[in-house]
Amino acid sequence: MWRDSDSDSSDNTVYHNQGTSCLSCHKAPATGAEGYSFLSGGTIYTELNATTAAQYATGYTIRALLDTNLSINYISGRGYGNSRSQDTALSNDYNFTAQVVNSSGVVVNSSATNSHSTASNLDCNVCHTAAGANGAPGRIHIATPVVTSGTPL
Ligand code: HEC
Numbered sequence: 001m002w003r004d005s006d007s008d009s010s011d012n013t014v015y016h017n018q019g020t021s022c023l024s025c026h027k028a029p030a031t032g033a034e035g036y037s038f039l040s041g042g043t044i045y046t047e048l049n050a051t052t053a054a055q056y057a058t059g060y061t062i063r064a065l066l067d068t069n070l071s072i073n074y075i076s077g078r079g080y081g082n083s084r085s086q087d088t089a090l091s092n093d094y095n096f097t098a099q100v101v102n103s104s105g106v107v108v109n110s111s112a113t114n115s116h117s118t119a120s121n122l123d124c125n126v127c128h129t130a131a132g133a134n135g136a137p138g139r140i141h142i143a144t145p146v147v148t149s150g151t152p153l
């Protein structure tokens with residue numbers, strides 16, 4: 001079971017605040033940047049400890065697999081490697097597995113099962129810094145080989 005967070009309104013300029021707290025500017029409701037708010041967002045990199053723009057992972061997006069088995073597919077943009085969602089399911093209280101998917105929807109990295117929650121883990125980049133904060137190992141990134149659960153390689 002899955003659904004898209006909204007219609008695709010991505011605008012992939014190269015740079016848009018990658019690696020910083022999206023919700024510090026876009027927090028719902030109303031007072032978001034230029035009136036544009038969403039519920040969750042983050043940046044995907046090619047490497048765990050990435051520090052440069054060359055390491056933004058284009059063509060990948062975030063998916064939140066809720067503990068109800070509903071998948072929330074984020075929308076890419078704005079900016080390479082960024083994705084975000086305004087799916088209203090995220091405003092309810094769930095645990096979820098945080099995933100990275102490629103453009104075919106194949107999971108290429110994942111948190112531990114249901115280790116993230118809508119109450120605490122929607123502003124991805126707050127913890128997924130280059131060095132990692134609050135126990136996160138580093139950036140949200142694409143892992144090789146593909147993993148579908150547990151600690152990424
Ligand atoms: C420092 C404040 C700030 C941060 C942090 C920020 N944004 Fe933005 N964002 C803006 C502003 C201001 C606009 C509207 C002006 C513009 O078009 O650039 C905008 C516009 C957008 C848009 C386009 C909205 C539309 O109407 O199509 C998207 C999508 C977006 N941001 C996503 C993100 C994501 C994802 C993150 C986190 C990686 C993020 N933003 C971080 C300030 C910010």
Ligand code: HEC
Binds near residue numbers: 063110123136138
């Ligand atoms: C409050 C801090 C925090 C926030 C916010 C957070 N995470 Fe995590 N994340 C963690 C911790 C701690 C781990 C390591 C344990 C695990 O795998 O669950 C982790 C692990 C991961 C992993 C596997 C390791 C990796 O990065 O390769 C992915 C993928 C991930 N998170 C994605 C996300 C996404 C997507 C979001 C936003 C929807 C997010 N996280 C928000 C703390 C956080």
